[in-house]
Amino acid sequence: MAIMKKFLSLPTDILNSRGLAYSASGDLCLDGVNLPYLTKYLDSPSWVIGADTFKYRAMQFYQMLETSCPRVNCHFAVKSLDHVAILKILKNIEFGLDIVSSGELSRALHIGFPTHKIVFSGVGKTDSELNFALQSNIAQINIESLGELKRLNKIASQANMVAPIAIRINPDLGYGAYKKITTGNKTDKFGIPWNEILSLWPKITEEMPNIQLKGIAVHGGSQILDEKKFLNFYQRIAQLIKTWQNQGLKIDSLDCGGGFGIPYSFNEEPLNLRKLGKIIHKILSPLNVMLRFEPGRYISGPAGILISRVIEIKQTESQKFLILDAGMNDLLRPALYGAQHEILPLKQKENTPNNKYEVVGPICESSDFFRRNYTLPQLSPGDYIAILDTGAYGSVMSSSYNSHPLSPILLAHNGKWDIIRKRQTIEDILSNETLPDWIS
Numbered sequence: 370m371a372i373m374k375k376f377l378s379l380p381t382d383i384l385n386s387r388g389l390a391y392s393a394s395g396d397l398c399l400d401g402v403n404l405p406y407l408t409k410y411l412d413s414p415s416w417v418i419g420a421d422t423f424k425y426r427a428m429q430f431y432q433m434l435e436t437s438c439p440r441v442n443c444h445f446a447v448k449s450l451d452h453v454a455i456l457k458i459l460k461n462i463e464f465g466l467d468i469v470s471s472g473e474l475s476r477a478l479h480i481g482f483p484t485h486k487i488v489f490s491g492v493g494k495t496d497s498e499l500n501f502a503l504q505s506n507i508a509q510i511n512i513e514s515l516g517e518l519k520r521l522n523k524i525a526s527q528a529n530m531v532a533p534i535a536i537r538i539n540p541d542l543g544y545g546a547y548k549k550i551t552t553g554n555k556t557d558k559f560g561i562p563w564n565e566i567l568s569l570w571p572k573i574t575e576e577m578p579n580i581q582l583k584g585i586a587v588h589g590g591s592q593i594l595d596e597k598k599f600l601n602f603y604q605r606i607a608q609l610i611k612t613w614q615n616q617g618l619k620i621d622s623l624d625c626g627g628g629f630g631i632p633y634s635f636n637e638e639p640l641n642l643r644k645l646g647k648i649i650h651k652i653l654s655p656l657n658v659m660l661r662f663e664p665g666r667y668i669s670g671p672a673g674i675l676i677s678r679v680i681e682i683k684q685t686e687s688q689k690f691l692i693l694d695a696g697m698n699d700l701l702r703p704a705l706y707g708a709q710h711e712i713l714p715l716k717q718k719e720n721t722p723n724n725k726y727e728v729v730g731p732i733c734e735s736s737d738f739f740r741r742n743y744t745l746p747q748l749s750p751g752d753y754i755a756i757l758d759t760g761a762y763g764s765v766m767s768s769s770y771n772s773h774p775l776s777p778i779l780l781a782h783n784g785k786w787d788i789i790r791k792r793q794t795i796e797d798i799l800s801n802e803t804l805p806d807w808i809s
């Protein structure tokens with residue numbers, strides 16, 4: 370009988386890199402927290418973030434950078450996982466942050482994050498966001514258009530301040546696992562075309578006294594697992610920087626963005642940090658500029674799971690649907706990008722045959738699909754599963770579509786857990802809605 374083979378034969382390092390392990394009694398644990406036990410106390414669905422795994426991955430990445438380049442700063446991409454507890458962990462290990470909105474800046478300020486370690490990216494910053502960032506004395510605002518630059522110069526001059534900036538270039542070389550997360554192509558909305566830099570530079574330095582030009586920023590795309598893609602990308606950027614330096618532009622820093630991928634499939638190889646470090650050392654270090662990196666997913670992705678309960682199993686003529694209580698309202702990535710996350714049963718059962726399932730959510734959309742034809746041990750209504758690698762772009766992208774309240778977030782640490790975001794209630798949702806007088 371094909372009993373749980375797929376799961377029992379999983380190499381432990383595949384689970385360990387995600388902070389996961391099955392206990393001797395077959396219970397899935399994250400950072401030492403027994404997840405089946407947890408479900409006795411908490412309704413489903415729920416996000417669980419492994420704080421130890423998160424911290425380990427952050428430090429591992431930073432160590433790679435420190436050994437690869439003499440002057441480097443690492444800014445966690447807050448958009449991937451923005452809970453204040455996460456930001457506090459990063460503060461404690463002296464990380465920096467990459468933010469994209471005044472909301473994210475408020476989160477950082479809320480926990481007293483040192484603002485000189487914050488960079489601000491994003492293609493559409495409002496005047497009030499620019500002003501907020503300026504007044505907060507953050508390290509750098511990454512400028513994405515001439516219009517934004519002019520607005521910032523005006524805001525800074527009205528405040529009698531000088532705004533530190535980097536120009537985000539569009540390198541016309543994009544990469545990304547899905548078309549929707551490629552950002553560096555000419556046709557993407559991001560950055561200023563690289564070939565406009567030479568004419569823009571003197572304009573800034575000579576005509577904008579309230580702007581302090583620090584350097585260049587760039588980000589090609591997300592979820593890159595092949596180090597060679599980083600090699601090509603960094604080579605192209607290094608070449609541009611050298612050409613501009615030779616033309617007399619003073620470039621103090623280069624913000625290389627993020628994009629560092631993770632293996633979503635058990636069959637994929639993880640990004641080789643040692644090789645990546647060598648590439649950074651060889652290509653970027655000789656530029657003699659201060660380097661910044663903005664990893665998000667690499668650090669937060671494998672540290673999080675989404676726990677969900679089986680509501681129903683529906684057998685049709687040709688398929689067996691595993692209907693979960695988590696849907697695209699919780700985890701949007703599969704519906705939006707066709708992303709595929711591995712799924713594990715929370716409890717291994719002895720002598721259970723495998724089944725092929727269409728794993729779906731409860732939302733009234735055909736795209737509310739997690740996996741097709743996916744092998745799992747036979748499950749029954751009431752059983753729990755974990756959708757893996759959902760720490761990045763998971764809870765942050767969820768919604769209350771179909772009036773499903775937002776799911777809670779738990780933080781696991783050394784065998785203990787805390788609820789760090791309560792489950793939203795339908796009353797919370799309704800309390801924000803009002804009826805105009807004219808509707809009698």
Ligand code: LLP
Binds near residue numbers: 449467592702
């Ligand atoms: N820096 C900039 C300027 C970015 O635009 C991004 C991501 C990052 C850093 C962090 O990238 P990471 O290291 O996490 O790949 N929602 C999509 C991902 C969108 C990424 C947007 N920008 C997903 O679920 O795959």
